[in-house]
Amino acid sequence: MSLTVNLYYTGQNGSAQAFVKEMEESGIADRIRKEAGNLKYDYFQSLADQETILLIDSWANQEALDAHHASSMMQDLARLREKYDLHMRVERYTDAKENESDDQFIRK
Numbered sequence: 001m002s003l004t005v006n007l008y009y010t011g012q013n014g015s016a017q018a019f020v021k022e023m024e025e026s027g028i029a030d031r032i033r034k035e036a037g038n039l040k041y042d043y044f045q046s047l048a049d050q051e052t053i054l055l056i057d058s059w060a061n062q063e064a065l066d067a068h069h070a071s072s073m074m075q076d077l078a079r080l081r082e083k084y085d086l087h088m089r090v091e092r093y094t095d096a097k098e099n100e101s102d103d104q105f106i107r108k
Helices: 015-026 028-033 062-070 073-083 100-105
Strands: 003-010 038-045 052-059 087-094
Touching: 003 015, 003 062, 015 028, 015 038, 015 052, 015 073, 028 038, 028 073, 052 062, 062 073
Parallel strands: none
Antiparallel strands: 003 052, 003 087, 038 052
16 A cells, blocks of 8 residues: 655745755755655645645655655755755645546546
């Protein structure tokens, strides 16, 4: 069963955007994307709040996420979160079996 973690990074004066820029330019984000079990690691800009960035982070299973949390990259992430003084809100989801009744609402 896969799981998805939505992380909302909020800062001030563009710090969340600067964090994402450094994550991408330093290669940390790409290294995470290449980790075993990573399914998605993408950042999105909030239209309602320019100081908030959403990270959608999906993993094949809890074991893959645990391995990521135990990796040395977590120290790099923590350092950048501190550098940009970001605060976080987290939501966690597991995938559900598809429900055919939902198909009528989904345009493919």
